[in-house]
Amino acid sequence: MSVCQKMTQKRIEESMRKAKRTKFSGLRERAGLTLEEAAALLEVSPRSVYRYEEGASAPGRLAIRVLKDAADKRTASSADLPAFRFIDLFAGIGGLRLGFESIGGRCLFTSEWDIHSQKTYALNFPDNHSIGGDIREYSKDPALIPEHDLLLAGFPCQPFSIAGVSKKNALGRPHGFLCDTQGTLFFDTAQIIAHHRPAAFVLENVKNLESHDKGRTFSTIINVLTNELGYHVQHRVISSEPWVPQKRERIFIVGFREPTEFNFKALKVPSPGNGPKLGSILEPHDKVDPKYTLTPRLWEYLQGYKEKHRAAGNGFGFSLFGPDDVTRTLSARYYKDGSEVLVDQPGKRPRRLTPRECARLMGFETPERSFRIGVSDTQAYRQFGNAVVVPVVEFVAKAIRPYLEKAIAPGPDVADGPRAAVAQVTRPDRLMASVHG
Numbered sequence: 001m002s003v004c005q006k007m008t009q010k011r012i013e014e015s016m017r018k019a020k021r022t023k024f025s026g027l028r029e030r031a032g033l034t035l036e037e038a039a040a041l042l043e044v045s046p047r048s049v050y051r052y053e054e055g056a057s058a059p060g061r062l063a064i065r066v067l068k069d070a071a072d073k074r075t076a077s078s079a080d081l082p083a084f085r086f087i088d089l090f091a092g093i094g095g096l097r098l099g100f101e102s103i104g105g106r107c108l109f110t111s112e113w114d115i116h117s118q119k120t121y122a123l124n125f126p127d128n129h130s131i132g133g134d135i136r137e138y139s140k141d142p143a144l145i146p147e148h149d150l151l152l153a154g155f156p157c158q159p160f161s162i163a164g165v166s167k168k169n170a171l172g173r174p175h176g177f178l179c180d181t182q183g184t185l186f187f188d189t190a191q192i193i194a195h196h197r198p199a200a201f202v203l204e205n206v207k208n209l210e211s212h213d214k215g216r217t218f219s220t221i222i223n224v225l226t227n228e229l230g231y232h233v234q235h236r237v238i239s240s241e242p243w244v245p246q247k248r249e250r251i252f253i254v255g256f257r258e259p260t261e262f263n264f265k266a267l268k269v270p271s272p273g274n275g276p277k278l279g280s281i282l283e284p285h286d287k288v289d290p291k292y293t294l295t296p297r298l299w300e301y302l303q304g305y306k307e308k309h310r311a312a313g314n315g316f317g318f319s320l321f322g323p324d325d326v327t328r329t330l331s332a333r334y335y336k337d338g339s340e341v342l343v344d345q346p347g348k349r350p351r352r353l354t355p356r357e358c359a360r361l362m363g364f365e366t367p368e369r370s371f372r373i374g375v376s377d378t379q380a381y382r383q384f385g386n387a388v389v390v391p392v393v394e395f396v397a398k399a400i401r402p403y404l405e406k407a408i409a410p411g412p413d414v415a416d417g418p419r420a421a422v423a424q425v426t427r428p429d430r431l432m433a434s435v436h437g
């Protein structure tokens, strides 16, 4: 087993161990309650709720009934007849889902293996399905996934992102498809498409996916989707600046099973110049907990680091932003020192964004929509840094909507044509494994 495989295996085992659920925790999540809220509803101490959650003691029948009523009430409102059915793979905290729910879709299945992301997801989405874990359990047997019209997948981007690739290079580790288990998750997605043949799919990844490995990675992906699966595939890189005060470029790959008039390249994207500025999502500085202000030591270190690199002629180091600016891309490592997006506080050392401000910078929270955060700051920063900007997805979803509706409208039965394309996608990782034994 390669180092990469071993590390991932360890992560899966840890995640599966932690993912052991009690009936209580499942109902609490379906009810969308934090531990504190569940304690208040059941009129017991937070400590008792903690013990129910862990399975250290069992709640009474009445407590279970109250919790079940709350869960049923929450999920009932989302049971109206949906415009279309979709599944949410590599769901993170549901950025793609929010976008496609905004055009009337109903999520039937979710896969996300990180326990902390599962918590945020469950807190924000009333569901009558529990969250599935490792996608590979499902790609082995895709029949476990319900039939759907649209497949959404923000498959992991570290194997392809500039930061991820340089780190793996520095450690002498394989990246892209060769980072087995991370890079090859695209093929698990493709296997699920091959089995279910949804009317359409939307995949999302970092912009760098297109140029990774001199374009070979991207052409493999497009080849599988187009030639093996028989889909009509288009892609486009879209930056988030028109919608949020952050420059975050992501590639969207859209595929339709049948020929479509949807033209991604011709889609008119609003101009970035008219987008919002950072001041629109910031809390007043005096209302922000002082813990978000950099310590003198960290601030000194970051300034020294930047100066060292400036002297060497490169631009590494912290970035400071004020209310009239648009920030750099928020990354999953923001929790470390916050250096990529520091907020200028006149007369004071800079501060990090709060998790609430990150929710707004990523468009999860807007004046019309609130988003619940029930995890530690570290986990919240990771989750937002990994996510997709919701208003960008809403924009893509609105553009696709008429073509999707047309694609799923009842019509002449074409199922025997493209549906029969392939049963098994070609996986370069497996081919390599068989070549190298």
Ligand SMILES: C[S@@+](CC[C@H](N)C(=O)[O-])C[C@H]1O[C@@H](n2cnc3c(N)ncnc32)[C@H](O)[C@@H]1O
Binding pocket: 090, 091, 092, 093, 094, 095, 096, 111, 112, 113, 114, 117, 133, 134, 135, 136, 154, 155, 156, 157, 185, 383, 386, 387, 388
């Ligand atoms: C780039 S993030 C997607 C974020 C998502 N689009 C959002 O808006 O929050 C990729 C996600 O895939 C999850 N993931 C990675 N490997 C997985 C696996 N084998 N099975 C299920 N989920 C996995 C990660 O935990 C991470 O949350």
